[in-house]
Amino acid sequence: MFAKLLIIIIVAGCTAATLLVNRQHRIDTAHEIAGLHARIVDHEQNLWRLRQEIASRSRPEDIRRALQSFDRHWVSLPNRSRLREPRPEIRLATGGDFRIRDARYEADDAIDEHDLGG
Amino acid sequence: MQRATAWGRVMVIGMILLMGFQLARVVQLKISPNEKLAAHVGSTMSSRPEFAKRGDVVDRRGRVVATSSLGYRLFVDPKLVHDLGTIAAEIAEAIDADPVEIDREIIPRRDRRYVVIRHLLEDWQVDAIRRANIRGVGLQPRLVRHYPNGELAAGLIGMVGFEHTGLGGMEHRFDQQLEPQSGRLTYLRDARQRALWIEPTGYEPGRSGETVQLSLDLVIQEIVERHMQNVVASHNAGGGRMVVLDSQTGEVLALTDILNPREGWEEQTEDPMRERHPALGRNRCVTDPYEPGSTFKPFIWAVATELGKVTLDERLDTPAVGVYRTSRGRRIRDAFNHGNATWHDVMTKSLNSGMAIVAERMSKQQMQEAIARFGFGQRTNCGLPGESPGIVTSPRAWNHYTQTSVPMGHEIAVTPMQMVQAFAVFARDGTLPRVRLTALGPEERALEVTNRVLSEEITRKTRRAMRDVMTEGTGRRAQSEKYQLFSKSGTAQLPKRDGGGYHERRYVASFIAGAPYTDPRIVVLCVIDDPDPEIGYFGGAVAGPVVRDVIDEVLIYLGVEPDQPDIEQPMVLRRP
Numbered sequence: 001m002f003a004k005l006l007i008i009i010i011v012a013g014c015t016a017a018t019l020l021v022n023r024q025h026r027i028d029t030a031h032e033i034a035g036l037h038a039r040i041v042d043h044e045q046n047l048w049r050l051r052q053e054i055a056s057r058s059r060p061e062d063i064r065r066a067l068q069s070f071d072r073h074w075v076s077l078p079n080r081s082r083l084r085e086p087r088p089e090i091r092l093a094t095g096g097d098f099r100i101r102d103a104r105y106e107a108d109d110a111i112d113e114h115d116l117g118g
Numbered sequence: 119m120q121r122a123t124a125w126g127r128v129m130v131i132g133m134i135l136l137m138g139f140q141l142a143r144v145v146q147l148k149i150s151p152n153e154k155l156a157a158h159v160g161s162t163m164s165s166r167p168e169f170a171k172r173g174d175v176v177d178r179r180g181r182v183v184a185t186s187s188l189g190y191r192l193f194v195d196p197k198l199v200h201d202l203g204t205i206a207a208e209i210a211e212a213i214d215a216d217p218v219e220i221d222r223e224i225i226p227r228r229d230r231r232y233v234v235i236r237h238l239l240e241d242w243q244v245d246a247i248r249r250a251n252i253r254g255v256g257l258q259p260r261l262v263r264h265y266p267n268g269e270l271a272a273g274l275i276g277m278v279g280f281e282h283t284g285l286g287g288m289e290h291r292f293d294q295q296l297e298p299q300s301g302r303l304t305y306l307r308d309a310r311q312r313a314l315w316i317e318p319t320g321y322e323p324g325r326s327g328e329t330v331q332l333s334l335d336l337v338i339q340e341i342v343e344r345h346m347q348n349v350v351a352s353h354n355a356g357g358g359r360m361v362v363l364d365s366q367t368g369e370v371l372a373l374t375d376i377l378n379p380r381e382g383w384e385e386q387t388e389d390p391m392r393e394r395h396p397a398l399g400r401n402r403c404v405t406d407p408y409e410p411g412s413t414f415k416p417f418i419w420a421v422a423t424e425l426g427k428v429t430l431d432e433r434l435d436t437p438a439v440g441v442y443r444t445s446r447g448r449r450i451r452d453a454f455n456h457g458n459a460t461w462h463d464v465m466t467k468s469l470n471s472g473m474a475i476v477a478e479r480m481s482k483q484q485m486q487e488a489i490a491r492f493g494f495g496q497r498t499n500c501g502l503p504g505e506s507p508g509i510v511t512s513p514r515a516w517n518h519y520t521q522t523s524v525p526m527g528h529e530i531a532v533t534p535m536q537m538v539q540a541f542a543v544f545a546r547d548g549t550l551p552r553v554r555l556t557a558l559g560p561e562e563r564a565l566e567v568t569n570r571v572l573s574e575e576i577t578r579k580t581r582r583a584m585r586d587v588m589t590e591g592t593g594r595r596a597q598s599e600k601y602q603l604f605s606k607s608g609t610a611q612l613p614k615r616d617g618g619g620y621h622e623r624r625y626v627a628s629f630i631a632g633a634p635y636t637d638p639r640i641v642v643l644c645v646i647d648d649p650d651p652e653i654g655y656f657g658g659a660v661a662g663p664v665v666r667d668v669i670d671e672v673l674i675y676l677g678v679e680p681d682q683p684d685i686e687q688p689m690v691l692r693r694p
Contacts, residue, residue, distance in 0.1 A: 002126045009133065027314050034305060034313030041168070048171055048187040049241075055182035055266035060340040 164311070168301030172261060172282055173327025175275060175289070175296070177336045178369070178557045182266055183275055184289065186282070189262035190244050192236040192255070196228045199254035209235060209255060212246040238262060261298075269396050271339045274332075274373055274502070274555070277397040286398050288332060288555065291501050296327040331557040333369035338362055341671045342372040349646060349664045350378050356386050356648035359403050360664075361534045362672060363641045365542040365632060367558050368551030370500065370535075371640065371672070375402040385615050387647065404498070404505040407531035408645060411610030411657070412468045412592075413630050414527030417540060418477065419465050420572055420580040421488035427479040428461045430579065434472050436464070442471035446518045450474045450526075453609075465583040466591035468607070473525040482516050485524060491571045492540035493550060494532055500553045508532045527608060538643045541630050544581045544604065545638035548572035585635050596629065596662030600670050600680040604638075605631035607657035612648055623651045629661035633669045634681040642668055 147155070175184040192213070199205045206224060210217035213236070220235055227233045239247070239257070247257060263278045276287020284293035301324035306315040342360050350358045355378060362372040377399075379386055387406070392399025400406075422428055436442065438457035441449040450471050456463060464472030477485065489495060495510035509531035511520045523529035532540075539553045549568035572580070584604035587593045592607045608628040611620035630643040644661040654660050673680075 002123060002130065005130050009130070030315045031313055034316060037303075045169070045188045048185070051174075051182060052185050052187050052264045052266060055185065056264070058181070059267050059270075060337040061344075064340075 162306055162308075163304060164307045164313075165302060165304045168303055168322070168324040169259060169261065170298035170300050170324030171326040172263065172278070172298050173292075173296035174329045175292075176329060176331050177334045177339075178332065178371075179335060180331070181336050183271070183332065183334070183336065184263060184265050186261050186263050188259050189238045190257040191234060191260050192239055192243075192247060193258055194224055194233045194235055195231050195254050195256065196224060196233060197231055197254075202228060205252065205254065208250065208252050209247075212250040212252070213239065213243040267336060270336065270343060271334060271373070272396040273375055273392075273399055273401045274334065275397065277395065286503065287401075288330065288501075290503065292330045295330055298327045299325040301325070333364070333371065333555055333557050334373070335371045337675055338672050339372040339374070341675070342668055343374050343376075345664050345668050346374050346376055346644070349644075349660070350376050353646060353653050353660055354378075354380065354650035355646045355660075356380065356383065357402070358647060359534050359643075359645045360668070361403055361538045361643050362668065363538040363542055363551075363553065365545035365551065365638050365641045368539070368542070368553045369558055370538075370553055370555050373401070373403050373555075375399075377402075383648075385621075400504055401502050403534040404500065404502045405533070407506050407508045407533050407536075408626055408628075408647075409528055409530065409610040409613065410532050410537060410628060411527040411608030411626065412470075413537065413606045413608035413628050413643075413657070414530065414532070415465065415468065415473055415525060416544065416580055416584060416606050417492050417494075418473065418480075418485070418488055418525040419461075419583070420544075420576050421484070421491070422476045422480060423461070423579065424572060424576045425480065425484060428476050430462045430583075431460050433458045433460055434464065434475050436469050436471040436475070442474060444474055444518070444522055445478055448474075448519065448522055450522065462583055462586070465580075465606075466586045468587075468592050470526045474522045477522050477525045480521075482513070482521060485521055486510075486513060486516065489524065489530070491550075492543065494530065494536055494540065498533075498535050498539055498553045500535055501555050502535075505535070506533055508536055527610060534643050534645055537630060538641050541632065541643070542641050543571045544577055544584065545632040545641050546577070547574050548577040581632075581635070581638075584632075588631075592656075592658040593629070593631075593662055595658055596631070596666040598633070598666045598670055598682070600682055601633045601673055601678075602635035602681050603631045603633045603666065603669060604635050605629060605662070605665070607662055609655060609657045624648050625651065625655040627655055627657040627660040629657045629665045631662075631665050631669060633673060634678060636681045639676065639678055640669065640672060642672075644668075 169188060172186040174182055174186075177183055192209070194205065194209070196202060202224065206217045206221035209215070209220050215236075223235055224233055236243075238260075244257060247255060261282050263282065265272070265275065265277070272287075274287055276289035276291075277285055278289055279285045284290035284296065289296065301322040303316070303322075304320035305313040308314050342362060346358045346360050349355070357375070357377040359375050360372070361370060363369070364371055377387060377389055377392065379388070387402075389399045389402075423430070428434075436452070436456060436459045438455055440455075441451045443449055452469050452471050454467070456467050456469060459467060459469055459472055461472065461476070463469065464476075480488075489510055494508055497505045497507045499505070511524075511529060520529050535553060539551060542551050543549065546568075548570055550571045551568060581604045584606055585602065587605055587607070588597050588603050593603070593605045596603070596605065596607075606629075608626075608630075610626045610628070612624040612626055613620050625648070627646040627649055628644065630641065632638045632641045642665045644665045646661050646664075649655050649660050
């Protein structure tokens, strides 16, 4: 009789302990979810701030000034003319690393072949 | 053995009673704690808002015009502060501010629970306050609106007020679409305020506002504002207005309105709200009509031709010297006499006498209907607040003076927006576009309904005549080396504010043009208000060059090929 009662108490105790452990896991998970949610919200708000900063640094006049500082003649990409006359070939006196080409002949070149950097 | 069994029973019963007592105690503490304990426990549920962002305003290429981010307001709860005497110094050290100023904010309000020190902190100040961890000092998140392009197109975009609601311009116009809806997060917390549990119904997500895409192009806007600032300054003008319209779609690509107050000049245009903030002023491109002068001639010229009142090569009795007298004796003066001119020459040389001759061949109803056809006397409904329908003489008040004045662009007042909308008819196939300030979506393009104003043939003839304005007439100074323009210049006297006639030697110089002539893409109108006559006042000389320069830059930016036949193609430096 005593043994049966003891077993019942032990089993009840183990069950309670197991329930407590599960409860703790649930609480820990909820806490982690809340923490993740807070981090996602932080990241989102950081993205808002970055978007604003990028927009501030890419204003039309800033880009225009940057392009002007490269000291090159920029042509809008859609403004490509087809070949009409024989290609004039002019070599610079600097040693021939560069050739001045007519923009008309750039029409079929891939966009990334334009030298956009210094 | 029996003794051991008895002790065992006692222990078991004792343990059961103990556990039962503990259980009862837990229930009692949970349901009905005593007063002292209850004061410390309080509510275990917390709630905080989930901020949602106000919608972005972007230009036609998706560049950000207006956006929001989260900022922080610094506040103090004087009741929680340990020492009110030193709190100001602690805060000042953290945020690099004047402690005396902070003290002046806190001390008189020591009985309050919420005293604002700074409405908006910079990022480093927020970090500093967090690190300082001063008791009684808090950071309250709030939405902050940013306009990355500063005052560019400020009058069109508008701004938001303290409650993050739209005040003026597109911010006000689209306030409902832009407005966010904050959410809420309700959670069970522990003694250290950490979240323990969130019920499924405890989270309401926030909904950010919709993005509004304008028809505006920021690059074109910058081009326009730069040129207009220069011309207003160089001609010491009272102000200037310019509109750039995509003639094929009716989208407004750029719109600017400049006021230039000058010392000692009488009756200048004022806008007190604009002095408080550029975004709060009225937009004179829609609110303030003006007398268009000769820029109005193409509309009546086209309708008179279509009605068969005159043919292109018909010679009219325009005077070689002096003035022309109408059938009722009214005297009409031309800027320059040309003798017997053809109807085509009336346009290219901008002859008032020729317009009056043909105006007398039209009935009042035909003239009134011609004006209404092009949308004058009606709002364009582009969406900007305070739009004026312009001023058109009522049929009841219409007399011979009106009949002969309107074709010259007098006794009628139009807004710049009405002018570009109407002029776009000549840049299209004779249909009137609907001007708009929001980008046209693909579905809208497919379903666009337009109103036919002129036949295609008359449209082409009128455009041809206006092309000759550039080569033979008043637009010669505004000829472009890259693009063929079709245009009309106008020089009108500045009316007095009290309605008592016109100012002597004060004018409104205007110029309107479309380009390229071979395949028109844009229409540009420039109105220069009250340029200094000592420097220049004719539309073709003052406003014409600005329009030409803007058209050149804008069409190159849009990648439109030059259509001048002898243009040299640009060169590009390229690595082999």
